[in-house]
Amino acid sequence: MAQQHINVPPENHVSVLDGQGWVGLIDTLGTESTIVNAARVSFGKIKTDMDERDVKLLHYLLDNRHSSPLEHIVFTFSIHCPLFIRGQWHRHRTWSYNEISRRYTEIDIEFYTPKHLRMQAENNRQASVDNPDFQDAELRAMIDKQNKDSLALYEKLLAGGVCREQARGVLPQNMMVTFWGTVDLNNLLHFLSLRDSEHAQWEIREYAAAIKKLIKPVIPNVAAYFEAKGQPW
Numbered sequence: 001m002a003q004q005h006i007n008v009p010p011e012n013h014v015s016v017l018d019g020q021g022w023v024g025l026i027d028t029l030g031t032e033s034t035i036v037n038a039a040r041v042s043f044g045k046i047k048t049d050m051d052e053r054d055v056k057l058l059h060y061l062l063d064n065r066h067s068s069p070l071e072h073i074v075f076t077f078s079i080h081c082p083l084f085i086r087g088q089w090h091r092h093r094t095w096s097y098n099e100i101s102r103r104y105t106e107i108d109i110e111f112y113t114p115k116h117l118r119m120q121a122e123n124n125r126q127a128s129v130d131n132p133d134f135q136d137a138e139l140r141a142m143i144d145k146q147n148k149d150s151l152a153l154y155e156k157l158l159a160g161g162v163c164r165e166q167a168r169g170v171l172p173q174n175m176m177v178t179f180w181g182t183v184d185l186n187n188l189l190h191f192l193s194l195r196d197s198e199h200a201q202w203e204i205r206e207y208a209a210a211i212k213k214l215i216k217p218v219i220p221n222v223a224a225y226f227e228a229k230g231q232p233w
């Protein structure tokens with residue numbers, strides 16, 4: 001059977017972070033018909049195609065936060081992101097996760113090097129400011145050097161006989177990791193509302209916007225519902 005490395009993006013993926021990260025759609029369970037069928041289970045009826053009445057019902061469910069029918073659609077994504085984004089992502093407890101382990105492998109270590117740096121916002125400790133005049137070339141070179149020095153130290157530790165599980169402690173937050181995440185549509189919409197938001201960090205917003213692109217063909221009427229409400233999809 002053909003094997004592929006998990007660090008290779010799947011066919012259906014969207015690149016983010018200036019081509020340094022990606023998110024791919026690995027698997028989908030259910031369609032929009034599944035949502036309306038789940039809502040109508042109490043009547044004992046099943047339909048296979050979406051008609052106008054179904055779209056109306058879908059809007060009714062979304063308007064009234066009748067959310068449990070949305071839980072019958074499930075998505076599995078493969079995500080390649082910096083460690084600091086993985087930390088934010090894993091706060092979402094309603095996802096199921098599996099990740100490549102640095103206890104098993106020391107190969108394919110890569111680092112995120114931002115293409116440009118943002119400045120610290122003055123009035124909000126959690127926020128940043130995009131300043132096109134920010135002279136960041138020297139600072140970005142320092143980040144790149146630090147990434148490479150960390151990897152060199154990691155390799156030195158391994159060569160000196162240190163176990164992988166301890167040596168990895170010197171690898172920085174910019175290290176890229178790859179994980180699978182599975183989530184139902186209801187909890188994914190919650191994730192997207194928090195992470196495709198101006199309050200969220202630019203890097204995780206990139207992933208949230210990419211997820212919207214990937215799932216739009218599966219849930220076109222749900223996407224259109226949010227677009228009609230002025231929320232970009």
Ligand SMILES: Cc1cc2nc3c(=O)[nH]c(=O)nc-3n(C[C@H](O)[C@H](O)[C@H](O)COP(=O)(O)OP(=O)(O)OC[C@H]3O[C@@H](n4cnc5c(N)ncnc54)[C@H](O)[C@@H]3O)c2cc1C
Pocket residue numbers: 091092093094095187190194195199200201
């Ligand atoms: C802009 C932004 C800034 C943030 N800043 C910080 C920060 O400074 N420090 C920090 O620690 N975190 C921070 N977070 C993380 C945040 O506090 C949440 O942990 C994260 O957004 C996950 O949200 P959630 O719990 O709603 O999602 P999920 O874990 O996916 O849960 C979805 C929903 O399920 C329900 N749920 C899940 N688990 C439980 C439970 N155990 N008990 C009851 N209900 C549950 C809740 O209704 C929850 O909203 C930030 C998040 C954002 C978006």
